[in-house]
Amino acid sequence: MGPLTFAVLAVLLVVSALAVVLHPNPVKGAMALVATLFVLAVVFVFLDAHMIAALQVIVYAGAIMVLFLFVIMLLSLQDDLPEGGGRVGLRTAAWIGGGALACAVAWICLRSPLGAPPEAPQGYGGVEAVARSLFTDFLLPFELTSILLLVAVIGAVVLAQRRGA
Amino acid sequence: MLDQYVGVILSFLLAAIIVAVMVSGSMLLGPRKRSPVKDQVFECGNAPSGPARGRFSVHFYLVAILFIVFDVEVVFLYPWAIVFRSLGVPGLVEMLLFIGVLAVGLAYVWKKGALAWN
Amino acid sequence: MWGEVGIAAAKSLAVLVMVLNLCVVLLWVERKGSALIQDRIGANRANVFGGILPFNLGIVNTMIADPIKMFTKEDVVPAGADRLLHFLGPFLAVFPVMVTFAAVPFGDVLLIGGREIDLQVAALDVGLLYVLAMASLAVYGVVLGGWSSNSRWALLGGIRGSAQMISYEIAMGLALIGAVMTYGTLDLQVIARAQGEYLWGVVPAWGILYQPLAFFIFLVAGIAETKRVPFDLPEGESELTSGYFTEYSGSKQATFMLGDFAEIILVSALATTLFFGAWQVPFLARDGWYFPGGTHLAMPQLAVAALQVASFIVKVLLLCCFQILVRWSLPRYRYDQLMNLGWKRLLPLSLANVVVTGAVIVLAG
Numbered sequence: 001m002g003p004l005t006f007a008v009l010a011v012l013l014v015v016s017a018l019a020v021v022l023h024p025n026p027v028k029g030a031m032a033l034v035a036t037l038f039v040l041a042v043v044f045v046f047l048d049a050h051m052i053a054a055l056q057v058i059v060y061a062g063a064i065m066v067l068f069l070f071v072i073m074l075l076s077l078q079d080d081l082p083e084g085g086g087r088v089g090l091r092t093a094a095w096i097g098g099g100a101l102a103c104a105v106a107w108i109c110l111r112s113p114l115g116a117p118p119e120a121p122q123g124y125g126g127v128e129a130v131a132r133s134l135f136t137d138f139l140l141p142f143e144l145t146s147i148l149l150l151v152a153v154i155g156a157v158v159l160a161q162r163r164g165a
Numbered sequence: 166m167l168d169q170y171v172g173v174i175l176s177f178l179l180a181a182i183i184v185a186v187m188v189s190g191s192m193l194l195g196p197r198k199r200s201p202v203k204d205q206v207f208e209c210g211n212a213p214s215g216p217a218r219g220r221f222s223v224h225f226y227l228v229a230i231l232f233i234v235f236d237v238e239v240v241f242l243y244p245w246a247i248v249f250r251s252l253g254v255p256g257l258v259e260m261l262l263f264i265g266v267l268a269v270g271l272a273y274v275w276k277k278g279a280l281a282w283n
Numbered sequence: 284m285w286g287e288v289g290i291a292a293a294k295s296l297a298v299l300v301m302v303l304n305l306c307v308v309l310l311w312v313e314r315k316g317s318a319l320i321q322d323r324i325g326a327n328r329a330n331v332f333g334g335i336l337p338f339n340l341g342i343v344n345t346m347i348a349d350p351i352k353m354f355t356k357e358d359v360v361p362a363g364a365d366r367l368l369h370f371l372g373p374f375l376a377v378f379p380v381m382v383t384f385a386a387v388p389f390g391d392v393l394l395i396g397g398r399e400i401d402l403q404v405a406a407l408d409v410g411l412l413y414v415l416a417m418a419s420l421a422v423y424g425v426v427l428g429g430w431s432s433n434s435r436w437a438l439l440g441g442i443r444g445s446a447q448m449i450s451y452e453i454a455m456g457l458a459l460i461g462a463v464m465t466y467g468t469l470d471l472q473v474i475a476r477a478q479g480e481y482l483w484g485v486v487p488a489w490g491i492l493y494q495p496l497a498f499f500i501f502l503v504a505g506i507a508e509t510k511r512v513p514f515d516l517p518e519g520e521s522e523l524t525s526g527y528f529t530e531y532s533g534s535k536q537a538t539f540m541l542g543d544f545a546e547i548i549l550v551s552a553l554a555t556t557l558f559f560g561a562w563q564v565p566f567l568a569r570d571g572w573y574f575p576g577g578t579h580l581a582m583p584q585l586a587v588a589a590l591q592v593a594s595f596i597v598k599v600l601l602l603c604c605f606q607i608l609v610r611w612s613l614p615r616y617r618y619d620q621l622m623n624l625g626w627k628r629l630l631p632l633s634l635a636n637v638v639v640t641g642a643v644i645v646l647a648g
Contacts (some may be wrong), residue, residue, distance in 0.1 A: 027368060027430060034423065041416075045170060055240050055411035062419025063236045066449060067229040073430050073438065074225060076456070126408050127469055131244030135252055139259060142241070146266040149234045153270040156230040157279045162225045171288060172405030173471070176295040176385040183299060184538065188370060190357040190534030225446055228622075232449040235630070236419075239456040242637065243412060246463040249641060257645045265633060271338045271630070280626050281619065 005046060012039045026072045030065060037061040048120050051127045227279050238267050295404045298384050306544040306597075313607050320611045356533035368431035373531065373538035377426025377443055378418040380545045386410040387552050388472040390562050390592040391569060392451065394584045402562075402592065403472045411469040414624075415456055416555065418508070422448050424542065425510075428531070443618065444510055450625035451507040453499055457633035461497035461640050462557040475561035479568070485575050487565045490558035496636045498558040500629055505550030507625065511544060511610050551602035559602075562595040 016039060019032035037060050044053035052119055166204055241263065249256050390402030408411050422445045429441015466474045480488040491498050531539060555561060565571055569587060574579040616624065 025365070026208075027427075028365075031368075031423070031427070033370070046167070048167075050407075050409050051244070051412065054409045054416050057416035058412065058419050059233070059236055059240055062416065062422070063229075063233045063449070064284055066246065066445065067226070067233060069423075069426050069430075070225055070229045070442065070445075073426070073442065122208055127244055127247050127412075131248040135248065135256055135259065143259065143262060143266075145237075145241070146263045149237060150266050150270045154235050154273060156227060157274055157277050160227050160279065163275065168287065168639070169405055169407050172291040172295055172385050173382075173407070175288070175292050176382050176404055177293075179295055179299055180378055180381040183303075184374055187377075187538050187541070188373050188535055190377065190537075191356050191535065192353040192370075225442055225602065226452060228446045232453065232624075235453045236456070239453060239460070242457070242460050243463065243469070245635075246460050247467060247636075250467065254645055257641050258491065260641065261638065263636065268634065269632075271626075274344065275627065280622065 009039060009043050009046070013043070027069065030068050030072055033068070034061050034065045037065065050123055051130050224279075227274075231274065234270065235267070238264070288496070290400055291404065294402070295385060298387075298389065298404055299381060301389075301596075302381065302548055303541075304383055305548050305596075305603075306541050309544045309547065309603055309607070310349075310540075312604065313610075316604070317605050317611045320608070345453070350537070353537035354534050358533045358535065360637050365431050368427050369531075369535070372424055372428035372431055372520060373535045373542070374424070374464075375427060376421060377538055377542035377545060379420040379424075380542055380549055383414050383417040383549055386413050386471055387556055388475045388561055389595050390588055393588045401472065402588070406472055407472065409469050410471040411459060411605070412462060415459075416450075418455075418549075419449075419452060421546070422452075424539075428539070432531070447621060447625070448508055448512065450503040450622060451629070454625060454629035454633050455504040455508060457630070457637060458497045458500040458504060458591075459553075459557065461494045461633070461636050464637070464640050464644060465490065465493045471556050471561075475556055475563065478560040479563050480574075487560055487563065489560040490562070494558065494640070498554065500633050500636065501558075502550070503556060503623075504605060504629060505554065506609065507572070507621070509546040509550060509606075511543070511547070511606065533617075547606050548599060551599045551606065555598040556600055559598050562591040564590055565595045567591070 016032045020029045020036060023032060033118040034100060037056060041056040041061070044050075044056060054056045128129040242260070244253075245256070245260050249260065252259075385404040386407055388401075388403035393400040393402055405413075425444040426441050429438045429444065431436070462474070463469060466477050468474060468477075474490075478487065478489050482488050482492065486492070542618060566574055566588060567582075567590060569584060569589070571582040572578070574580070
């Protein structure tokens with residue numbers, strides 16, 4: 001991925017991410033998040049992770065964000081910038097925390113050498129490569145995922161029924 | 166590998182242009198005569214009965230969450246469908262275990278009546 | 284490099300134009316077809332410039348008068364509705380569907396001047412996953428359409444419509460896994476080529492012979508995704524007026540309807556590619572006919588390519604006509620029947636299909 005491509009994608013990514021956080025309208029913020037996830041999928045494509053890119057769109061941008069939108073719309077969340085910009089203490093804490101995080105990230109970036117990444121083997125990131133390693137090396141996490149999903153389903157039903165009852 | 170996506174990018178651009186032109190067609194070409202009546206939402210002749218917001222059934226959340234769970238399952242099934250031949254019977258058993266656990270989840274939801282809509 | 288880009292641009296333009304034209308054709312087929320089914324004449328009153336043509340043609344009505352009318356109507360955005368989201372609704376309903384056609388192969392290859400052009404806009408390794416990804420984005424058009432109209436009825440229609448779409452997306456995805464298991468790849472052109480084999484030397488090995496249940500599930504789920512009758516509750520329920528696109532007029536409404544037809548074509552195109560041999564014509568190979576008796580009839584490559592593209596279009600049209608037939612023949616499902624069908628019947632059925640297919644292939648070898 002050349003520097004120009006990376007720059008364009010990075011700008012798009014940061015702008016949409018900022019829109020998620022800064023836009024007062026929650027629905028538009030959610031759509032900005034969809035855009036962010038989509039651009040992230042494009043970044044994955046450029047990093048040769050084709051299958052993960054498709055899965056990112058299918059699951060994250062296509063399923064989880066739909067849930068987000070349902071919640072926002074059904075709860076009729078209004079535009080929600082707090083009056084007067086929020087408590088001073090919280091804002092100071094946010095600035096300090098964000099600044100510290102930015103410094104840490106910058107320090108890590110400047111420490112590591114920026115060379116070209118190693119050449120990816122043929123088929124890297126394609127469905128077959130991911131599938132093979134998923135069902136041989138990572139078999140246990142895969143089976144545990146099904147348990148995790150089962151727990152999620154049961155939890156959702158319990159919560160919904162308690163609320164509805 | 167990446168030149169596979171040239172067609173995709175071009176399709177994105179072309180489709181975006183075509184659809185954007187279509188959608189904004191009447192914004193640009195149509196008359197613009199606003200009136201208070203036109204601005205009201207349509208309720209078969211009745212006056213608008215209040216804000217569009219309100220409380221809706223919890224059923225929709227459940228459908229969305231179940232969709233996520235089963236979407237993830239489908240997403241795991243696709244790589245398996247590509248390589249399952251070389252994984253043989255052990256691979257089949259592993260996937261059956263996975264599908265089985267999720268089938269238990271579906272059965273639970275079914276039995277609890279969360280799939281039935283009032 | 285620019286040659287490649289140029290060819291890709293030409294292909295993608297050709298595909299998009301083909302889809303748009305098919306949409307208009309289908310609109311006319313629907314009006315006249317429904318008229319035929321309902322024993323009436325249908326639209327036939329429009330003419331050009333007050334009477335130049337010697338007869339009135341329904342086709343003029345549909346293909347010229349209606350689009351012009353749609354585009355020049357006033358675009359009414361209700362008060363309190365957000366203009367950006369109001370625009371995004373129809374855009375996101377149609378854009379993902381149009382873009383999906385990039386992965387669908389509409390022919391084998393075209394040999395022009397020593398260059399072999401694959402008749403598929405983008406030969407993606409993860410073609411089918413790309414199709415699913417774009418299909419899952421199409422939900423946002425419905426959701427935003429319902430929300431941005433600032434109307435309780437539109438919102439309810441939008442939420443119901445998107446709940447319906449996501450419910451059937453799972454069944455669709457699972458049904459397609461059966462096809463993927465049979466062919467072992469996600470690349471649609473490879474699947475299309477694999478259907479050029481013959482069973483017992485005579486019968487073309489089309490997908491429907493291997494996965495009839497998957498085809499059935501896919502077709503039903505596909506029709507439900509397009510929210511057409513018998514699944515058009517989000518749109519046609521009497522207390523929801525037009526459902527999620529009540530508040531849309533002019534070209535935005537036209538765009539929603541175009542999206543409707545584009546989705547029909549997409550479902551037909553996918554079903555054709557996976558289950559009916561895509562562009563394959565039985566006994567036709569790249570250089571001519573190879574009949575089972577052993578006769579070989581050579582044909583110029585251009586003619587072969589043209590025949591194959593034509594066969595693809597014909598198959599897609601036939602499936603579209605079938606969907607139109609279904610629309611005008613069946614009564615509408617109630618919402619709970621609809622959800623039942625998606626979650627309690629199609630989902631377990633498609634899971635069973637996957638399990639059985641897997642068992643058969645692994646155990647029988």
